[in-house]
Amino acid sequence: MACKYPDRWLDYTNIGAQVEGTQFIALKVPLGKKYFVKREKESFTPGDVVQQIPNLGLVIDLTFTSKYYNPSEFEQLNVQYKKIFTKGHEIPKRSLVNNFIRTVNDFLAEEENKDKLIGVHCTHGLNRTGYFVCAYMILVQGLAPRAAINAFNDARAHTMERANYLNHLRSLTPASYDSNLPAHNDQQEVIHDANHSRDRNRREARSFNRHQSDRYAGNWRDRSRDNGNWRNRSRENRNGFLLDGAGDNWRDREVVDDRRYNRDDRRQDRSRDNYRSYGRHVNHQDASRSNGEEACSSSRYEPHHNRYKWSRKTKNDADNS
Numbered sequence: 121m122a123c124k125y126p127d128r129w130l131d132y133t134n135i136g137a138q139v140e141g142t143q144f145i146a147l148k149v150p151l152g153k154k155y156f157v158k159r160e161k162e163s164f165t166p167g168d169v170v171q172q173i174p175n176l177g178l179v180i181d182l183t184f185t186s187k188y189y190n191p192s193e194f195e196q197l198n199v200q201y202k203k204i205f206t207k208g209h210e211i212p213k214r215s216l217v218n219n220f221i222r223t224v225n226d227f228l229a230e231e232e233n234k235d236k237l238i239g240v241h242c243t244h245g246l247n248r249t250g251y252f253v254c255a256y257m258i259l260v261q262g263l264a265p266r267a268a269i270n271a272f273n274d275a276r277a278h279t280m281e282r283a284n285y286l287n288h289l290r291s292l293t294p295a296s297y298d299s300n301l302p303a304h305n306d307q308q309e310v311i312h313d314a315n316h317s318r319d320r321n322r323r324e325a326r327s328f329n330r331h332q333s334d335r336y337a338g339n340w341r342d343r344s345r346d347n348g349n350w351r352n353r354s355r356e357n358r359n360g361f362l363l364d365g366a367g368d369n370w371r372d373r374e375v376v377d378d379r380r381y382n383r384d385d386r387r388q389d390r391s392r393d394n395y396r397s398y399g400r401h402v403n404h405q406d407a408s409r410s411n412g413e414e415a416c417s418s419s420r421y422e423p424h425h426n427r428y429k430w431s432r433k434t435k436n437d438a439d440n441s
Contacts, residue, residue: 122157126188132244134164135172136276138237141261143228144253145173145237146276148245149181152189166193169239177236178227180220182206182248200227206248211288220252221260221297250280254289259297265290 126149135147147169156163166189170176178200181191184207191201202223206212227233242248250272257268269289273279280286 122159123151123155125151125155126243128244130162132246133277135169136245136278137274139253139257139275140271141263142253142257143236143238144256144275145176145239146245146249146253146272147239147241149183149188149241149243152193165189167197170194170197170199173237173239175236176239177233178202178223179239179241180204180223180252182240182242182252184208206242206252208243208248209282211284212248212251217252217255217259221256224256225260244278246276246278247280247282247285250276251282251285251289255292258289258292259294262294265292 129148129151132148136145138145148164150164150166150169153163153165156165166179169179176199179194180202182204184205186203191203194201204216204219204223206216224238227238240249240253250269254265254268254272257263257271258265263271269280269286
């Protein structure tokens with residue numbers, strides 16, 4: 121099955137005439153052979169372009185994608201190829217125009233190219249193509265904007281449609297061109313068609329995931345206190361403190377409920393270093409509740425207090441108070 125043509129591609133003639141006073145010839149984008157399966161009568165490939173324009177020496181591609189044909193098809197036929205990624209519907213950046221002008225001037229500087237034509241195309245070979253060709257005629261050849269636009273329209277047999285292109289061309293003057301501006305770097309152009317946008321989104325997602333992994337020092341399955349799997353390390357409570365039995369599997373040992381104070385505080389083997397022991401620890405089975413004898417007194421001998429414990433003062437505590 122043949123591929124789908126670009127939108128309105130059949131509405132425009134394949135190749136226009138040579139623009140008067142220049143070596144430009146405008147054409148719509150040629151397509152690869154896969155587009156013309158079972159419809160050979162509509163064929164317009166790079167090979168067809170070279171066959172219909174025998175003295176073609178250079179092709180400048182202004183489309184904003186590389187999916188329509190393989191540039192090597194021109195190069196194999198001894199035709200130079202230049203790609204200038206240009207967005208449609210927008211006035212091209214001045215750096216792109218400068219790149220176009222330098223490409224044309226470098227080609228014309230060769231003695232062997234004096235009689236060769238320069239094919240310029242976008243998708244339809246009309247608006248972007250007309251803008252660049254007319255800009256060259258105005259900025260370099262010194263032609264009046266109206267005369268340049270009329271010359272291009274007559275040669276292409278179609279009239280430029282974009283009002284923003286036409287208005288901007290009318291504002292150009294030869295004095296506005298600075299030949300000392302830096303050349304445009306084609307490597308900085310980004311293709312924003314569907315395939316490249318998809319790949320770009322995937323790259324951004326992978327970059328974000330790597331950032332998150334670095335932030336948390338690796339995968340959670342590989343992080344543990346004993347450099348082992350999470351199933352082989354001791355369980356941590358909700359507050360991030362390691363429970364007793366470090367290094368053992370939590371299924372093989374007694375689990376302490378650290379969320380209930382009564383059950384936790386009544387354990388006989390409660391450690392003095394437990395994170396809830398703030399001061400002097402008195403086992404709750406030996407403590408009794410009495411009025412005014414809370415362990416949370418403000419004595420200087422117990423600077424840390426725990427309002428959840430009750431303890432009785434000993435004889436030594438009474439003597440020191």
